[in-house]
Amino acid sequence: MKIWVYIDHFKADAVSASWEAIGAAKALGGDVAAVVLGFGVENLANSAFEYGADEVLLGQDAALEDFRVENYATALSALASDATPDLLLFPTTSRGRELAGMVAMDLESGVLVDVVAMEMDGDKVLATRPIYAGKLLQKTVCNATPQIVTLRGRAFEKPEAESGRSGTLTQVQVTSGDEKSTVEGYAEAGGGVSLTDASVIVSGGRGTSNNPNLTAPDGMSEDEAEIWRAQQGFALIAELAETLGAAVGASRAAVDANYIPYANQVGQTGKVVSPDLYIANGISGAIQHLAGMRNSKVIVAINKDADAPIFKFARYGVVGDLHEIVPALNEAMKARLG
């Protein structure tokens, strides 16, 4: 079986799930070629070899310096219709998802999207993907060639990079077609660990605003005071997150109450995450939120309400005030992690 793995990158920085996809491809068995498209991305070819690719198809063109999905799709579809791989794998990023979708239209195939497990059933990939934000699992196959699959980040193990490993580097001509749109600029997110890549997440909910020992500054309306109190709560959460090298998450309730931006929302209409450790603070555990984090390996719940549904999903629970427990936990973890 001839498998191509698309290496997704932002400004020549590869998304880690691209390397996970190489590992997943090798586990299926077959010849694994990594496809690297862009401009000034030779470094990614070397990394692809180190993560296990046997071959790298490197297509560089100034028109591909910025990722515009139309151009990348035209280039990739042309390569794939010439070389006829059996299977195309992509990481499920915003770029990988839409690129896979467009290539599927060009090649009259279909996409199995955001897959968390794969096995071979004859010459078909039988894929498992969460639907309804993970409330159910769907088993699905693609009855066309090439089969196209996008893989959820952190669902497949990232291979160990083997320093100095190499393989066959093939430079390919790329045709990017008409430019329908232009990237004018980027505003990169400031610091912090991204939720979807995070191996540890510390989250806050409505409970962040319930510190009885805080008095909001004079002159604030009731709503402003509530948001101000919640921000003090989230500051405690951010300190613990920093100690643990974690990303900061939030429940929909906290986002809807304007405690924290939407980018931090975990749940069915936010981000679906599966870190190794998820610490939920002042989050009751609405089904909406649980759907987004229930696949975390170890869940710790801290909540004042002993009946909160989150405790049914947690490995460790503390019935208590997050404003007392979180700073204490931060000190205790600092002492251990140095």
Added chain:
Amino acid sequence: MKIVVCIKEVPDSAATLVAEDGQASWGDAPLVINPWDEYAVEAALNQEGDVIALSIGGEDSKIALKHALAMGCKEAIQVSDDALSNMDTQATAKVLSAAIQKIGDVDMAFFGRQAIDGDAGLTPAQTARVLGWSALTLAVSIAVDGDTVKVERSIEEGRETVSAKLPAVFSLVKDYGEPRYPSFMGIRKASRAKIPAWDLAELGIEAPATTVEVVGIENPPKRDVRVEMIDGGSPAEIAEKLAERIMAEKIL
């Protein structure tokens, strides 16, 4: 200029889903307009021009269409045909494209970022591909100036600004801003609205082939967790015990 917003109905996000005989079942939970589609309707209504809500499906699709009418869309169109069952996103994109072309003179087509049932998030980009339009997905803000548009997009690494010529396909994220509530007058108008149904013959296409086959739907494996409650003593003592447990998991 005409504006189309493509929407669908889904089980409410608070619904408990179970697999029954290989099918998804949501009990007596209500069907509602896909929550992401409300942002798409909001963005469509903020443009200059008449907004037409479009949905594929049977009787239930009218739930989404009536909501869109109640929010202020001028017209609603349902595409309904017995040949359109179990469509994958590729087939959906082809049918929506045919309907958008039949409507004619459309400059902007809006979508939610994904539907909360299948969670695929493919249809906006795939519809753009079929139409040959730019895919301006995951939009946070949209500014139209004549026949060009500037869109700020939300990507993993932050924000990206893209400019393009119309026509184009847009999908919206939550940062766009809260969708409006249906007005009282809107709800009355929607309840009386006659929604035309187009079949494939009217679109002038055959039922597109579906390449993605669903083999089965399963309940996720039960999480084998017993919660261990950590209690006793001061916050510092509880934190010490909890820290010990976390370290013992060997994940840090």
